[in-house]
Amino acid sequence: MILLHDPRPGHGWAGESLPPGLADLVAAVFGPGILDGHLPAFGTRAAWGGEALEETDFLTNPLGGGLLLDRNRFDAAARAAALAAGVRLAEGRAGTISGAEGSWRLALADGAEIAARFVIDSTGRPAAVARQLGAGRAAADRQVAIVAAFADAGDAFRGTSIEAVEQGWWYTTPLPGGRRVLAFLTDADLWQARTRDWAVLLGETRHMARCAGPAALAANPRVSPAETASARLLHGPGWLAAGDAAMTFDPLSSQGIAAAVLMGSRAGAAVADALRDGSAPDLAPWAEDYRTLGAETMDLRTYYARLERRWPDAPFWARRAAQRKA
Ligand SMILES: Cc1cc2nc3c(=O)[nH]c(=O)nc-3n(C[C@H](O)[C@H](O)[C@H](O)COP(=O)(O)OP(=O)(O)OC[C@H]3O[C@@H](n4cnc5c(N)ncnc54)[C@H](O)[C@@H]3O)c2cc1C
Known part of the structure; x- marks a missing residue:
């Protein structure tokens, strides 16, 4: 089995966290110690559906605490x-795929080639291989995340803080290593239509500027895709997509990493078993x-969008409150 890894820096910090209950599931896949070195999260705070920043303490959560991830550390582990x-590591960037089930040839950007019987695409949102194989993509929205990471001088709360605003919502999370992430989630058209001045937008929040601290104002945010989307086909003869290549979730859910790990490992096990017996994996139950x-x-x-009733006519909220399916 070959794991193709692009060693160039990835998409950077989104400030990801694992909600209570998910760390054990991730450790069950990779083994104990996989999540050592990350920051425990003690709760969440949200100004959602009202102006007060309300705290939920994980102490009262039967599933235990959460984790604020150092994503580079997690990926390396x-x-x-x-x-x-027993997996073999190859370094490079996947380019064109040719061939068919049982005899794929994957060209790498540096001119090398990998031969494979089965291909699992886990290249994230680009779905670099699955798209070539006809996976297609359907998006439920055109959400973007405007994300900045900086040295943490924010308040002492150890968890994610969230604030809904008319055009979307913000979150800020302290990260391991004395860093912090601050992000504004909105739709691409709304982002284009209004001021894109980070300091002005941050100034309009009630809580975020204080939670994130003074360094947030001088930070240099970048815009990343954050839409909820899914491949139209999750698998085909001799291939499947897993993680964000298969499906992206709204960052509000904090489900992306655990879903990628759990659904990826389940598909990987099905494929490995089938290749051992020389049969084709039955991926239909997994896809369902x-x-x-x-x-x-x-x-x-949709449920969370409907909880936020302060701006019923604002496009960001009206779109989500009306929508039930991707
Ligand atoms: C703003 C924001 C906040 C989020 N917050 C959370 C959170 O709190 N908790 C949570 O669980 N999830 C969160 N998510 C979702 C989470 O980031 C993703 O679900 C997760 O990163 C998916 O992992 P992945 O491995 O499938 O894809 P990725 O993390 O995108 O990894 C894909 C990898 O493939 C590589 N690659 C790409 N193209 C090629 C190619 N052609 N050849 C070789 N390699 C390639 C990339 O370099 C990268 O290393 C958030 C997402 C956003 C946008």
Whole structure:
């Protein structure tokens, strides 16, 4: 089994967290110690559906605490766990795929080529291989995240803080290593139509500027895609997509990493078993469960949008309150 890894820096910090209950599931896939070195999260705070910033303490959560992730550290530990399990690491960037089930040829950007019987695309939102194989993509929105990371001089709360505003919502999260992320989520058309002055937008918030601290104002944010979307086909003969290549969830759900790990490992195990027996994996039940997870997360997003009633006519909220399916 070959793991193709592009060693160039990835998409950078989104300030990802694992909500209560998910760390054990991730550790069950990779083994104990996979999540060592991350910051425990003690709760969340949200100004959502009202102006007060209300705190939910994980102490009262039967699933325990959450984790604020150092994403580079997590990815490196996951690669190390794969190598320890006997996977071979190849470095490079996937380019054109040719061939068919049982005899794929994947050209790499540096001119090398990998031969494979089965291909799992986990290249994230670009779905670089699955798109070539006809996976297609359907998006439920055109959400973007305007994200900045900076040295943390914010308040002492150890968890994610969220604030809904008329055009979207903000979050800020302290990160391991004394860093902090601040992000504004909105729709691409709304982002284009209004001021894109970060300091002005931050100044309009009631809580975020204070929670994130003074360094936030001078930070240099960049715009990243954050839409909820899904491949039209999650698998085909000799290939499948997993993680963001298969399906992206609204960042509000904090489900992306755990879904990628759990659905990816389940598909990987099915493929490995089938290749050992020389049969084709039956991925239909896996794909159905993936679609169910996507639909449930969309329902949850609609539920949260309907909780926010302060701007019923604002496009960001009206679009989400009306929408039930990706
Ligand atoms: C603003 C924001 C906040 C989020 N917050 C959370 C959160 O709190 N909790 C959570 O669980 N999730 C969160 N998510 C979602 C989470 O980031 C993703 O679900 C997760 O990163 C998916 O992992 P992945 O491995 O599938 O894709 P990615 O993390 O995108 O990794 C894809 C990898 O493939 C590589 N790659 C791309 N193209 C090629 C190619 N052609 N050849 C070789 N390699 C390639 C990339 O370099 C990268 O290393 C958030 C997302 C956003 C946008």
